[in-house]
Amino acid sequence: MALQEKAVIESKNVTYVYNPQFFKKGVTEQELERYCDVSQYESSGKVVQVFIGRGRTYLVNDQEGRRVIIRHYYRGGMMAKLLKDKFLCFSATADRSVQEYDLLLRMRAMGLHVPTPVLARVTRNGLFVKNDIITKEITGARNIGKILSERRLADEEILKIGDSIGTLFRAGIYHSDLNINNLLLDGADNPWICDFDKCEMTSITPRRYNEMVARLKRSFDKESEERSGMMWTERDFEKLVRAIEIVFKEKY
Ligand SMILES: Nc1ncnc2c1ncn2[C@@H]1O[C@H](COP(=O)(O)OP(=O)(O)OP(=O)(O)O)[C@@H](O)[C@H]1O
Ligand SMILES: [Mg+2]
Structure with a gap:
């Protein structure tokens, strides 16, 4: 796996795993937080398309004019009503966005046709965590x-x-x-x-x-x-x- 495709910033409540090819050297936690913030793209007219599935997945134009896909993780099944997007912090898939990020890197290294990961965010709040992932748009997909x-x-x-x-x-x-x-x-x-x-x-x-x-x-x-x-x-x-x-x- 190419190491330059993964870097980590960890704060008390949030872990960011990001692709250094997409961000300037020394990128801050605040900048990564803002990069994940869908409302920021909405208010500046940068949302290109919204896909409605379990939740909403956004195709947006970032500040550099690159198109990326932002997905928040939602629960399915019985617990969806109750917990919506909250996952228990001690479950094996609590950091599911990081697991997906790593798997995408691994698959790309094998030459498989899957998206390039840009950023995974795990946000902890007491017993619960929330997750988001950003991937590069597959052009014209x-x-x-x-x-x-x-x-x-x-x-x-x-x-x-x-x-x-x-x-x-x-x-x-x-x-x-x-x-x-x-x-x-x-x-x-x-x-x-x-x-x-x-x-x-x-x-x-x-x-x-x-x-x-x-x-x-x-x-x-x-x-x-x-x-x-x-x-x-x-x-x-x-x-x-x-x-x-x-x-x-x-x-x-
Ligand atoms: N990297 C990508 N490039 C282009 N289009 C994408 C990419 N990732 C996702 N999409 C588009 O966004 C849609 C929704 O994305 P995705 O399948 O990841 O989330 P979801 O199905 O809404 O999630 P869930 O399974 O939780 O409902 C896909 O069907 C596809 O059309
Ligand atoms: Mg899907």
Whole structure:
């Protein structure tokens, strides 16, 4: 892993892990805090796009005119109503943004098509912590859900996407939320994968493989039910799975 891609500033309540390639030497805690502050981008008209998922993910223009994605971590499931974005400080994934930052670095070092991490922030308050992550925008990227609401994917594109998923699996990456909106095509039609919260490097057993493919299938089905006119068929999914298998199962 290239060391110059990770530096740390630690204060009493906040840890910042940042990419020195994005910040000037001697960057301060206050400057990093401001860099994460979405309201600052909102008030200066620097928000380019907002993605609504569990929470809101912002595509913004930073002061240097670079486009980055800012995501705050929210809870899912039963605890979402009660605790929203608060995670217990002693849980194994309390510093999940730092874990995602590290995994992104590791995957990029392996040549995988995943975003470049810019900054991870862990904010502690008593028993609870909150997390944020910032990544560099994949230029011109659009998620597959959005694309399929407008047009079909060409067979060649399905193949490329399957190839990138198979390559991820082959590298031993377990994606805990592999879904239609975490698969992207950039402006030059290259495939990318994003959203690595709670993902890990591990061995991809048949059980894990089946679980990820089943989740992906559910997400295509759910999106097709919810958005009328989604240009995606069962046959397209079969093509996608075949493309994943060609790469992933070559290993055996
Ligand atoms: N680095 C990136 N470059 C370009 N677009 C991105 C990047 N990261 C995320 N996006 C876009 O933002 C959307 C939401 O991002 P992401 O999947 O990380 O968060 P989320 O799905 O809202 O989080 P959650 O799973 O908690 O709901 C993605 O579907 C994708 O369209
Ligand atoms: Mg997502």
